[in-house]
Amino acid sequence: MTIALVILWHTKLKPFRDYAVVIDAGSSHSKIFVYSWPTDKSGGLGTTSRIKQVKSCSVTHEPITTIVNATQDNVKNYFDSAMTTCISSIPSTRKSRALIFLGATAGLRLLNITDPAYITRLLNSTRAYFSTLKLRFRDPINQVRIISGSEEGLSGWISTNILLKELFNKSKPLDTFGVLDMGGASTQLSFIAPKATKERYRMNLFDRNYDVYSHSYLCYGQDQARLVYQGKLIEQANGSVSIHDPCLQRDYIENKTYNDIFSTACAHGQNESSVYFNTSSIFSFIGTGDYKECKRIMKERFNNSSCSSSTCSFNNVYQPVPISSSIKFIAMAAWYSTFSRLAPNVAIKPNHDGNYNFTSIKLADIKHAIKAICKQSWSHVHKPDKHRPFLCFNSMHDWTLFQYGYHMTDENLKNLQIIKTIHSNEIGWTLGYMINQTNHLDPKYRPTRLLTKKGFHGLLVSCILLLIISLIITASLSMVRWYHIALVLATVVGFLSLAAVITMIVLWFIKLTPFRDYAVVIDAGSSHSTIFVYT
Incomplete structure (x- = not known):
């Protein structure tokens, strides 16, 4: 029996796995992830270097902020179908051990500025709903909350380098990947910068220190950037409600109300033209697809004329410049969804994982492709989806930011990859966030071991x-x-x-219980919600 117990402890307990559920509640969507990883013999936490995604589920509704009356029942109706599907991937014997986290990103950060009372009700109703799921939900305030922009950026950096196995293969810090993350309401830039004088975060991961520069630009996600841009066009229209839009697909017409544009915190300050309009005004944006004019307007927003630091990106935000061309970068999220539509015009094909490598591509090739997309008549677009009319704007926004905002060159482009998945794991901030949260979770809230x-x-x-x-x-x-x-x-x-x-x-x-623990993560974005299951 003694020998059996020794063997049981050293070998048989290893296969246990922990699970966690993480919800990304963003400005454009919500998504739920379930993760799992091998449990170790310390404090209820596991070996996160061997983590994998079990399942992801997109919430079929619009973003979580479309819940007008933020009651527990309405939150349940919003999540229930996707949540049930995602949680079903966790063995019944492990559900009570599975941690659940919701991280709300830039969409809720913005709404918290204009309507904090609504956000408080929404988060409290979400906590009440989660408490009924029979998952491990013992610390509601920390397990459901709005995360900061720096948390979002750093979590994306951790996710990327964990999945690429850069953090536990004794790699040097400078061998890690930098990350470009594009959302609906904000965009993040994170990379190793040991000499950065501001916004440098020291993280100890797998017994090694990493000094990471990370900044989140609120209102520079694609959706909010377009609202700010449209507000600027209205301001320059001298009272006209028919507005020529150089960054909109040629001949496409988009109608928007005054509130559609100016009710958000990002565009609210641009309503100086309100003397001409009221909240019932409707604007018609008529696409001209004028690449030259579109580029001129875009570059104005990434102005670097005033910089009180040693070096800046734009709008007086400190950033180490230039960024070394030896640093490898991964671009994800809306970078991928936008470029995958533009790629056929750049003559670049994805690899077998569906990801894009820019080794032989130059910025001039991308500019040429954007110009062709913008001037193409809407009537000639084959089988368009709802995002296609904005491909001109989104592409111009992303690559103007890359070149004139972040000050990257063709040499940086050679080390860029735009990706959607790594080893079948969807790339994003949720994995890194879950790892960081479980490591800092109070021991009394962690899963307990069956045999201590x-x-x-x-x-x-x-x-x-x-x-x-x-x-x-x-x-x-x-x-x-x-x-x-x-x-x-x-x-x-x-x-x-x-x-x-x-x-x-x-x-x-x-x-003889299942040897995995699970985690559920929900991405509640500004345009939709998705649920991910990891094991």
């Missing part, structure tokens, strides 16, 4: 004592007549048999 070290040591000592007692008894009986030997042997055999039975019972209750 203290319990194991107690069983081991008991077995050793029983073994010693049995040896003493056997020795004391060694002088009895031979006809008693059979009885002694029978007793010993019986005792060993009982020990074997006890060992099997322990094995049954500890080891």
Whole structure:
């Protein structure tokens, strides 16, 4: 039995896995992720270097902020279908151990500026709903909250480098990948910068320190950037509601109300033209697809004329410049969804994982492709989807930011990849966020082990004592007549048999449960919501 317990502790407990659910509640969508990783023998946390995504589920509705009346029932109706599908991937015996986190990003950060009372109700109703899911939800305030822009950027950096195995293969910090993340309301830039004088974050991961520069630009995500841009066009229209839009697909017409544009915190300050209009005004944006004029307007927003730091990106935001061309970069999220539509015009094909490598591409090639897209008549666009009319604007926004905002060159472009997945894991901030949150979670809220070290040591000592007692008894009986030997042997055999039975019972209750723990993550974006399951 002693030997069996030792083997059980050192080998049989390893296959247990932990799970977590993470929800990305963003400005454009919500998405739920379920992750799992091998459990170790310390404090209920696992070996996150071997983490993998089990499942992801997009919430079919619009972003979480479309819940007008933020009650628990309405939150349940918003999430329930996707949540049920995602959580079903977690074995029933492991659900009570699966942690759940919701991180709300730039969309809710913006709404918290204009309507904090609504956000408080929404988060509290979400916490109430999560408490009914029978997952491990013991710290509601920290497990459902709005995350900062720096958290979002750093979490994306951790996710990327974890999945690319850069953090635990004894790689040098400068060998890690920088990350470009584009959302609906904000965009993030993160990369190793040990000499950065501001916005440098030291993280200790796998016993190594990493000094990461990270900045989040609120209102520079694609959706909010377009609203700010449209507000500027209205301001320059001298009271006209028919507005020529150089960054909109040629001949496409988009109608928007005054509130559609100016109710957001990003565009609110651009309503100086309100003297001409009221909240019921409707504007018609008529696409001209004028690449030259579009580029001129775009470059104005990435102005670097005033910089109070040693070097800046734009709008007086500190950034180490230039960024070394030796740093490898990964661009993700809306970078991918936009470029995958532009790629056929750049003559670049995705690799077998669907990702794009820019080794042989120059910025001039991308500019030429954008120009062709913008001037193409809407009537000639084959099988367009709802995002196609804005491909001109989104492409101009992304690549103007790359070149004139971040000050990257053709040399930086050679080390850029635009990706959607790594080893079948969707890339984003949720994985890194979950790892960081579980590591900092108060031990009293973590999953408990079925067999702790203290319990194991107690069983081991008991077995050793029983073994010693049995040896003493056997020795004391060694002088009895031979006809008693059979009885002694029978007793010993019986005792060993009982020990074997006890060992099997322990094995049954500890080891024949599923050997994985799960996590659920929800991405509640500004345009939709998705649920991810990781194991």
